[in-house]
Each structure stands twice: as C-alpha cells, then as structure tokens.
Amino acid sequence: MSFRRKLLLLFTLTVIMAVLAVAWAVSGITHRAFEQTEQERTNALVAQFHREFTRRGEDVARRVEAIADSESTSRMALDLSRQPSDAGTYVNEAAAVAKAQQLDFLEFVTAGGAIVSSAQWPAKFGYKEALVENHPPPGNAFLKREELPDGTALGLFAVRAVPSADKPLFVVGGRRLDQDFLASLELPAGTRAMLYTNSGSGFSPELLVDAAGKVPQGEKLEPLVQRVQDTGAEQNQVISWSSDPADSENVDAIPLKSEQGDLLGLLLVGNSRRDLVAVEKRIRSTALLVAGLGALLAILVSSWIAARVTRPVEQLAAASREVAAGNWSTQLQVESGDELGEMAEAFNRMTRELTDQRERLVQAERVAAWRELARRLAHELKNPLFPLQITVENLLKSRQHGGEQFDEVFRESTGTLLAEIANLKTIISRFSEFSKMPQPRLREMDINDLVRDVLLTHQAQLQAEGRPPIVARTELEDSLEQISADPDLLRRALANLVLNAIDAMPKGGTLTLRTRDAGPNVCIEVADTGSGMTKEECERLFTPYYTTKEYGTGLGLAFVQSVISDHHGRISVRSSPGRGSTFVIELPRHQEGTAQLSASSG
C-alpha cells in the first residue's frame, strides 16, 4: 500500500471517528435537551390547563351570576315567593336559559331545596337538590357529580342565590365535563385532554374519553389512573401507544376532586411526543448526513493533503528511482522550506555530490586506466624492445668480430628482429582491435552449437604439446530455444573466456562449458579448475587493460563484457583462490529489435 493511501486511510479514519464521536455527542446532548424541554413544555401545558380549568370555573360562575342577576330570574324568584305560586310555568325555563348561557347544567332551586326547573333532567322538577337542601352552597366553582336520566356526569358547578322577598332562589349552573368540554379547551397542537370519570375503585376504559370520544387502547392508562387513585396526587407517565416511538404521549393525570375531597375524576393531559421524536430523528439523520458529508469531505481533503504531503516524497522516490537507474543528475524542485524541502535539498545535494564523486571517480579511474595502459603499453613494448636491443647489439658486435660469424649472426639476428617486430605489431593490433568494437548484428542462433564450435576451435590449444593436458567437458541443455544474438561477437567473447581458462590452467585441469535455461534468460557458464582469483581481483576483473596474466593485454574480459552488455546481458564471476573460476553469462532470449536486425541481416 502506497504511502499516500496509508496516509489517506489514516486521515479518513481519523476524521470519520471524530465526526462520529461529535455526532453521537451532539445527538445525546440534544436528546437530553429536548427531553428536558419537552418536560418543561408538558409542565407549562399542565399549568396552562390548570389556568384554563380555573378560567372555565370562573366562566361558569360568571354565567350563573349573570343568570342570577337577570331580570327574568329575579322576576321568577319574586313570582315563586308569592303564595300561591305556579312553579310549573318555569319548568322549561332552565333549559332555555341554559341554552342561552351555554350551560350544560342549570337548575332553579327554591330555598327549601326543591327543583323548580332543571335543564339537565327536566322531569326532576319538585325533587330535592341535595346541594342546596343540606348546607349553604360554596361560593366558587366546584366539581360535582350530577345524576342524569341516563347515568351520572361530572360537572363544573357554581351556585348563586337570587334574593327575593322571603327566601332566596338558588341558581345551580354548570358545564359538563365531557368530550365536548374537552373539545372546547384551547390546547396547543399535539396536545389532547382526556377525562376519566371515576366510578369508585378500579379502572374501566369505557369511562375514559377525549374530545373525539372513547379513547382507544384506554387500558394503557390504567397504571397511571390507578396511581392517581391511590395517591390522590398529580402523576405523570409516558405512554407508548404502539411500537413506533413517535406514537407516544407524555400524559399528566390531574385529579378532579369534589369540595369534600372525593376523587370524582381525572383530567389527563396528553402531550404527543411525535414532534419531539420527529425532531430528534431529524437531528439524527442530519447528523448522519453531516457525518457522511464530513467523511466524504475528509476523504477529499485527506486525499488532497496526502497528495500534497506525499508529492515531494513521491518526487523523491521517483528521483531516487532515477538515481538508481543511473540518472545521477536528477534534481528535485524545492518548493517549501519545511523538512520536506530540506529533504529535497539534501537529495539534490546528494545527487550533485554523487555526480561529482562519480566524475571524480571516472576521472581517477581514467587516469588509473591510462596509467595502467601506459604501464601495460610500456611493459608490452619493453618486452620486444629488449631482445631487439640485444639483437642489434649482437649484430654490431658480430660485425666487429667478423665475417663468417657475422653472417650467421646476422641471419639469426634479423630473424629475431622480424619476430619481435611482428610481436610488436600484434600488440598494437590488439589494442587497435579493442578500440574498434563493432555493434552486434543479431540473428536467431543455437547457443549449444556455438559452444560446441568454440570448443572444437580451441581443441588444439587444449591438447598443446609441452604442457599438461586440459580436459574439456560440456554440459549442454538440449531443450534450449534459439536466441537472438550476434554469433561472431559471442563466439569471440566465448573464445576469450576459453582462452583465459586455458591460460588459468598452466598445470592442466578441466574446462567445463555449460548451458542452461534461466527463465527469460539463457545461461552459459565457463568454468575452469585453475588457480582462482581473490575477491579484489574479481572486482577489478572487467576493468579494461587489467590482467592477472603475465603476458595479457587486459582487454579480453573488457571485450567480453562489452559484447555481453551490448546483448543486454550480464556477466559475472564466481571464484576463489585455488578453486578455479566460473564465468556466468546471462543472455535474454529475445533482444529488442531482433526482428529488424534479422530482417535487415537476413
């Protein structure tokens, strides 16, 4: 994995984790904050509800007051105080007045407690109203359970007395606490009021209504209702109506008590958590979206940063590869003054240093080579010069001594002179030949044939007289494919190695030639069982004009290397003193441009 990818991954992971952590934290905090707000809202609602309830009570009291103060009621009171009075005239009065005053309950009751007219139960005229009969009625609005023809109902009541000549007439009015009452309450959206009419102990879902009628799944409120029934105090509970968390309510149960403290019913204020859940959901999804976008942005920014950070490094790497490939003059553009800039600067210094050192080395080597060449040339030329000098001196001497002897000497000397001059010529041609190295002319050839041919050519040297014989051996791999190469150059290079090997075994030995398949390459090994070379000798072996031989020019292996290099191959040596040497040539099977060369040559 590239550095840039690693860096990118690291950055991205870091950013995502950070974003997730923030999202989680924000979500949690907002959830808590919303819960708190919601609770405060519920509390405010309940408070508002209490106010509304009080207001309704005052409203009822006001209406009852208005009825009691009205002229018609006063007239009725006066009329009823007369003897005899006809209460029957007023039997429908309560219903009409109640309708006008929008009251659900209205009764006109004499001081004795007898109902004159009842709006809620018109047939009850003449019967006693316990409220007025038993004790003085309360001044404020109060809750009361009212008997109706079809059961009982809860009501918010108020009583006012209408002064009359003798005894007062009482106006008992009220509003029914039922679904209409609930519907008339001004409640914020998402809030609903429910009413539970208490019928002693226990819970019956039938007695639970809201503004729309009977509350479905009312039994879910049973624990809450029972808690209020048990404690008599306000209670609160979150009710889940279904598995959907949005379908839940924060229900506050307010006990409704009579003047005597009996629990008549419960008002349940339900605050829907739908909005809360929706908001939380929205925040969560927004957080997720933001996190996703953040991660994406993080990836983009990270990749940009990574690219920015790694570009000098990559340039460095590329430059290093360039340097490794030999392009020592590679320079990096220094764009920043930071560590990377310094590194680029150092790299540039390094490559400049390397180039300088190499140039110095090359110059030194060139000087060394020239020295070696001069030494070798001097050495090579000094060797034939000395016999020449001796011969010339012998000739001169013989001339002085005379005749017959002279002739003979002359003959011998001229022969020596010619031989040495030829020797000099040979030396010069060898140098000349090295300098005129031709370009390889590639064609398809069988390497094993080449090896056999070279060995056959040098059979004479191997079996030369006056010296211990050298055994030649071949280990050729028959299945080798043909390769594209210049057979002449390769033959000369191989011949050089064979001659070197023969030279390395003056006391005889075994010369082994091997071929083998080495992947994309073909391997040719020339091994001798000679004296071998030191490590240092091996390192300097391919330097031109370097030789270990007493009479070598030092150009042979340089030539070999040059040929092999021209074939894009490689030559190496394994050797140690006393154990012989093995030269290994690796040649690619196919050369670039083989075809063209083949075609042009063929």
Added chain:
Amino acid sequence: MKRTTWPSLVIGSVLALLTATAGAVRPHYGGTVRVMVREAPASVEPATLAAWQNDHISTLIFEGLTGFDSRSHLQPKLATRWQSDSQYRHWQFWLRSGVTFQDGSPLTPDALAAALRSANSQWQVSVAADSVIIETDNPTPNMPAVLALPENAISNHTGGKLSGTGPFQVAAWQPGKRLVLSAFEGYWGGRPFADSLEITMGQAWRQQLIALELGRADVVEVAPQQVRRATLDGKRIFTSAPNQLVAVVFARDPQSEEERHVRQSLSAIIDRAAIRNVLLQGQGEVAQTVLPNWMSGYAFLFTTPTSSPQPTVPLSAPTLTLSYDPSDPTMQLIAQRVALNGRDAGVNLQPLAAPASTDARLVTITLPSPNPQTALAAVARAAGLAPQQFQGSSPEELYAQEQQLLQSGRIIPLIHVPQAVAIAPNLNSWQEGLFGNWDLADVWLGGAKP
C-alpha cells in the same frame, strides 16, 4: 274532585263560533286555507287516515253514515235515520238522497254497502231499497257511533280514483308531505267557503307555531304544553275537551301477584298532578280512568289519592323498560318523570326512546269517538286486549267494563290531554268541536275579496 275548567273553556271559546257565521261578519267564499299537521300519512284512504292519531283530514274528504257534531252529539250524515232490533244485532240505516261522490257518481245503497263490507268483514251488510241493513253476531248497541268512526267512512273507487262524499276533494297529493283539497261544489251540505285547503304534513309542533307566526299557515296544531304560552302570546287557540289518553301500557298481563303489586304501586306513586301542572302546563286532566269524566260521568269514582313517595316495592324488583315516542319531547319528559316517581316506589323503570319491544310503553291514545263504549273498546284494542262486547248502553255496564280493563293491570292511565289548534287572525268561523274535530268546510278567510 275539583271540577275542572274545560267545559267552560270549551263552551266559552269554541262553541261561541259554532255557526256558519263568524261573529258579526258574514263568511267570505274563496281563498286557500293553509293547514299544518304533525303526522304524515302515506295515503288518503279512509283506513290509513283512521290509523292516524290525530285525524283531522279524513272527515273533510269522506263521511260516514253518521257523525258527531261539535258538541259530540251523534248526527245523521249519509244516513238520515236508523233503527235497530232490541238485541242491537240488526241495524237499518236510511240513506240521504241526492248525495253524490266527488267523482259525480251518486251514492247508492249498493256502493255504501260495498264500502261497509270492505271495512268490516265480520258484518253482514245487505241492501233494502233506500237503506242498508247491517247484521252482527254480537250485540252492537253503539253501532251508530261505530259508523261515525273514520274507518267506516264511505269511499268510492271508480276508475282507480278515490272519492268520498265530503266537502273537499283531493286535488293534489304528495304522500306524507302535502295534500291539496279543493272545494266540492256538489257537497250536499253546501260548498265549503274556502276554495281549497293546502295541508302540509309532518311538521313539528314548534315549526307549526313559527309558520303561523310568520303567516305561512292558517291552521296549526298546538301541543298541550304550548297552549298556555301561546295563549299568553295572544294566539287564537282552541282547545278540545281532553280526548287523548296518556297512559303506560304493559306488553303482557301481570305474571304474578307481585308483578300486579308492582304495577299498582307504580300507578299509585305517579304524581299525575305534577305531570299535568308542570309538564303539560296545566292542560288536561289527571286520569285514573280510561275514559275522561266528560265522557263517562263517573270518573270520580276511581279517584284515589296519590300515595306518598315511600318505597312500597322490594328493591329486588327487576328493571322494567318503558318506551316512548322520541319525536315528542313531552312524552320523553313524562316517561322520565314516571321513571323518577317509580324509583321512589322502588320500581326501576328505564325509559327508552327506541320503539323496540319493551315491558311497557308510554303512549298517547286518541279516543276515536265521543261515544264512551266505542272509545273504551278502542283503548282496549290499543292496550292489546280484546275489545269489550257491550250488551246494551247502560252506564253501569260501561262502568263495569272499564273497571275490568283497569283491573287487568295492562294499563295505567296518567293524563287526559286535550287537542289544541291555533289559527291565523284572518281565519273566521273556526269551530273546533268538543272532540277536537276540525270542520274546515265552515271556515273562511277574512280577506276583502268575496
């Protein structure tokens, strides 16, 4: 028992106008009298109209052999005289001559006999010259009164057209909604003053009074409980003698002595005076009997004091259901009051608006005839009992039959309620009879045009 005020009221207000002329001004011919009624019959056949509780219409179109006049005296109508054998089984009625149906065909004994046969399958009706003979298996001393019943009105179906001999003929008929009657020029009793009657049906009491107030109706029915208020408002109100019985009718005979006791206790505990004075605003009379005193003359014999509200029935008594007509708010109130009173006596009564099968029903039975025998038989029929068979017309027999009906435990009479009508100021010669019948043939509109 204190003598109630209706006779003087009726005689003072109603009978004052019992004449073809209304006071000082002679009647005008012409115009359309607009009438509103509560009920909405589906057809104008005499049999359908007879089943109607407050049938004011049928006598306008159809007539019987006899009829009751505004003072509840039996009068000849299509028959001019009649006679019976001493057993009251064989009755002969002589026809009025020169009477024609509204379609122009003459009233013949055959047509009359055919109409009577179709109305009374158990009668043997034969024709003799200018009379019809009716023979019955049982003595029918009140046959002339029976023949005055709307269901025995004579109608003629010729060519699919229904016609009677009454003063008005059907001009337009939308079943249950509107009936337009036009004056029958050839009516034997004289063409009605009004050219036509426009009767709108199915109108609630309140709507009717409003329509009268707005001048959209000339004759409207008035609920008993509205009479006082309407009179105070200066409306022209005419009240009949109390001829409707509000009663609790039980679906079956008492099955045990205890049940009989429950019903007796209920009857004793009901505060009828409160219902009359308050719910009916003083209209009508408290009723311990089926027949009002003005019909029987002996109702005072049944007067028992209302018992004080002390539970007299064990509280274990089962709840009885009591149905009432939900379209009449007063009936609902009376049912609730009866239930309230019953509770005081330990009788659990549950008023129900639905006309489903209940233990008891609170009903208004309109007495169909001023003839006491005929009325008693009709009440017995309404209570689901076999109508009484009278051997003669003695008051003692009537008394005994009524006593028997009351002792059956099937009916608790509550109130006798009158029928009331309010008429427009420009309507003259209104003569509502003692029995609440409307003679719209005699009314005339006090416009300037003849």
Added chain:
Amino acid sequence: MAAGYNSHHPYMLRRNCTGLIFGIVVGLLLTLPAAATDWNTPATALAQKIATITGPGAIALETTNRSSLTAAEVNQARSNLIAELQSNGVQVVTSGQAASVLVTFSETATNYLWVAEIRQGAGEDKVVMVSVAGTPAAVTFSSSSPLSIHRTLLWSQDTPILDALLLPGGSPQHLIVLDPEKVSVLSGTNEVWRQEQVFPISHARPWPRDVRGRLVFSQEHLFDAYLPGVVCQAVLAAPLSMGCHEADDPWPLGTISQHVRGFFSPTRNFFTGVLVPGIGSQNAFTPFYAAAPLPRQNYILWALAGVDGAVHMVDGINDVVPKVRWGSDIAALKSDCGSGWQLLATDRDSGENDKLRAYEVADREPAPMGSALEFGGPITALWSKEDGNSAIAVERNSESGKYEAYNLAIACHR
C-alpha cells in the same frame, strides 16, 4: 229501564215506534220546551236501583253536585229522589247504622249522569247509575240604556233559523219560522207556540254554506220565502199550502214601501250588487251582505254592508265609506228617537258574542246611540221587517247551541 245511555239521540228509533212519521216526530221533539228538564223519571229509576240493592230500610243519603246543575235544580232532584226512595220503602235518615248512599249529580258532554255509591257494612261499594238526557241552557242578557234595543225571544230550535215572521194581528198570533229545510207555521201567544203546519222546502241543488233566507209578509198570500235560487210562496187556501220553485228573483231589500230588490247569488251568501229598480239612476253596486234603507226628506240613503268589509253609504250618486267597523249584518229600524230611522249593526270587534248597536246616521257618518245589546252568541241573521218598526235577529246561543229568533225594536227613554 226507560232511559238508555244514548237514548237522547233524536234520530234513533226503535222498531216499536216506527208507526210515527219521522218528520212529525222531529217536529214534535223540536217543539219541546228547551229548559223543561224532567227530574222525576231519573229520580224514579235511580231510587228503584238503590232500593234493589239496599232493600227496604233506612239509608243515610248524601248528595254531591259535580254537574252544571244549579243548586235549586239539585235540591229539586234530591227531593224527588228522596220521595221516590220512600215510595220504594227506603227511608232516608241522617245517620246511624244505616247503609250510606252517596249520590253524585255528574254530567257528560251529552247528558247528565246520576251516580249512587252504596256502602253497606264492610262489603264492597256498589255503584248504580242513571243517565239523564238534556243539557241546561243558561243564557243571561244585560241591556240598559236611554236608547235601548228591546228584544223578545220568539222561538228557538236546534237547527238554524233563517228568518221569522210574526204575522200581524190575529189571536192566537201566528209565527212563521224559516229554516233551510222547511217553513213552520206556529200559533199561540208569546213564548208558547204550537206548531200548526210544516212546509218542507224542496231544492234540487245543495244549499250554499251559510245559507240565508228571508220571509216577507204578503197581504195577498200571507208570506213569501226567499232562499238562494229558490222562491217559495204560500197559497192562501184552506188548508194553507206552500209552493217552491227554482228562481233567481230578486229579494226585497227594504220595507215594502221602498220596493227596491236585490239579486242574491244562488251559490253564495251575498247579494250580487245588482238592484232593481236601482237607487237613483244607478243599479249596480258592490256585492253586499245586507242593505238598510234610511229614508231622507228627498231621497233614500242606503247602507250596504259590502262583501269587501266596508259599509257603503250610497244614494245613487255618491258612494261614501264611513270609518266604521261593522259586521256583515245591518238593518234599519224606525223609531221615535233621533232622525226617526236608526241603523242596527253588529260590531265587528265584538269578540265571541255579538253585540248589536243602534246608530244614528246624521249625514253619512254613523254615530252610535245608546249602549250595545249583547247576545248570547253570534248573530246569524238580521232582517228588517216590512213595517220598519221591528227587526228579526237570530243568534246561535253559545251555551245551548240552539238557534234563537228575537224580535227587535228600539225604545226611546226620553
């Protein structure tokens, strides 16, 4: 048992009395004195019923009146009953161990009912009853003023009276009564009349509602009767007879001396407005119900009670409508008061019972004279008589429901 519960029905006959002619029976029944209720028969019947139960012995009798009977009538009935009881062997004692009998005088809409509740020891009460036909008629009148209208009851009956004519002279007097179906000739003295003859009126088509008719004295043939579309004429022969024929002949409007006649609509209840020979040069007027002539020095002023509700004072040239609220019936009466001729008119706003008032017409504006005479019900007919000295008014009595014909005259109390 003599009295059946419904036996008062005048139209119901038993076979054992079919020998009587229906019309005569009706006539006889109608001539029965209205208020002469017989208390003896029911007392006898009830006493017999009580005696049957108690047997001979002593009873304690208590009576209660729950009917419209007067205290005097109750006393009468009670003493009759005690007498009858005694004749049945039952002694009425004030108290003691005797059986107690409570007799209640009750009534229905159509008859009286006497109810006796008999209590003997601890046994159940026994109830016996007797139905008594008839309803009382209690009519009261009040009139007193300087100019007063005097009225005399001539005749009353159950069926409508259209007109009545007291024949001048003769002893006994003769009264002719016109009703929609017949003309009755009665003889006798005031208040007690005996029916002599009845002439049914034949007519082919039904009478219009509110049928009207007029009797006019004739020197030649005793009387003419005018009804819508029908004219009847008495034939003065022995015996007296009457012939009717369908005719549109105009009815005499005023007195004989005035000769003006008006055409009466044969199917309605008013005069068409066409007069012969007319008033002045004019002979077509607004339709009217009644006309009253008021003779002036040179002309006759006619008051027409128009169908349009207004009174038209016409003299042949002018038609003046005075601001009065009169009813449809007017008549002219000659008197010694004022100008000598007064108009009798009903008051339109009189309420349930009609009031008749005399008016002096000075120019064209009528001025009331004296107090109004209140009747016991609505006036159904009002006709001036030929001599102008009297008029006939027919009322329908609100209490009894009977039609009563009165002779009206104006008396001056100077």
